[in-house]
Amino acid sequence: MADGLRLDTLEIRLGGRCMVALDAHVAPGEVLTVMGPSGSGKSTLLAAITGALDPAFALSGRILLDGEDVTALPTERRRIGILFQDELLFPHLSVGGNLAFGLTPSLRGRAARRKRIDSALQQIGLEGFASRDPATLSGGQKARVALMRTLLADPRALLLDEPFSRLDAARRGQIRELVFARAKAQRLPVLLVTHDREDACAAGGAVIELGA
Structure with a gap:
């Protein structure tokens, strides 16, 4: 438990x-x-x-x-997610690419990974944003993508x-409510x-x- x-x-x-x-x-x-x-x-x-x-x-x-x-334990083995003041999205990756970075290695296959990313975007109200450049997002949208990227890594805390x-x-x-609701x-x-x-x-x- x-x-x-x-x-x-x-x-x-x-x-x-x-x-x-x-x-x-x-x-x-x-x-x-x-x-x-x-x-x-x-x-x-x-x-x-x-x-x-x-x-x-x-x-x-x-x-x-x-x-x-x-x-x-080293950092990577603790499985602890962290969100900072800055969203720290990778500028050279699309929104979908940023989310893919967070996916656990256990999720295999391009179709399965794409489906998980699309589902994640839907959950945060950004359906259809996978191909978008992070630079075109608002501050609130960037915060939502950063949160979901962290959660897709399946953290324990x-x-x-x-x-x-x-x-x-x-x-x-709005973002505060989203973060606490998703974590709960x-x-x-x-x-x-x-x-x-x-x-x-x-x-x-x-x-x-x-x-x-």
């Missing part, structure tokens, strides 16, 4: 100074919001969870995914690094890092403040 994401007495130190100390559990389909000022360790925490922590930092405690200790901050007010609520539908534990109280309220889960 899926247990979600567990940060078991996690501590991150730099030069003997404790940057982050967390003991938390995010159940499948739930959201944990981590807030704090710049320099409080939010990005460092995400790097630790994804396996990209700079060697200058010392990490203790455990990172568990569905009961599996992934603390020492989803990290959100202020992914709504560059969107205008009209799109922000796939029963993904979600860890959201944000400066924005509205993001935290929309997430609807527990809130932890770093540097408080």
Whole structure:
């Protein structure tokens, strides 16, 4: 049975100074919001969870995914999806090509992969956009493609690094709702890092403040 994401007495130190100390559990389909000022360790925490922590930092405690200790695993074996402030779509690939990049290798055959991409576009209201150049998309459309590319990789958890901050007010609520709804539908534990109280309220889960 899926247990979600567990940060078991996690501590991150730099030069003997404790940057982050967390003991938390995010159940499948739930959201944990981590807030704090710049320099409080939010990005460092995400790097630790994804396996990209700079060697200058010392990490203790455990990172568990569905009961599996992934603390020492390389990034690619953790199967943790992450969305950033920037969509980071590949400019040399079409919208469909960007989504294909996220597909798991277990899905074989051109027809099957194309069908999965078309279905994914339909789910985010971008049916028929497969051949479009990402540069022609609006900010909200790019955010939806970035989200679906991440979900197509079949992650076991989803990290959100202020992914709504560059969107205008009209799109922000819409994309935020889409992200949380998709994550809940796939029963993904979600860890959201944000400066924005509205993001935290929309997430609807527990809130932890770093540097408080």
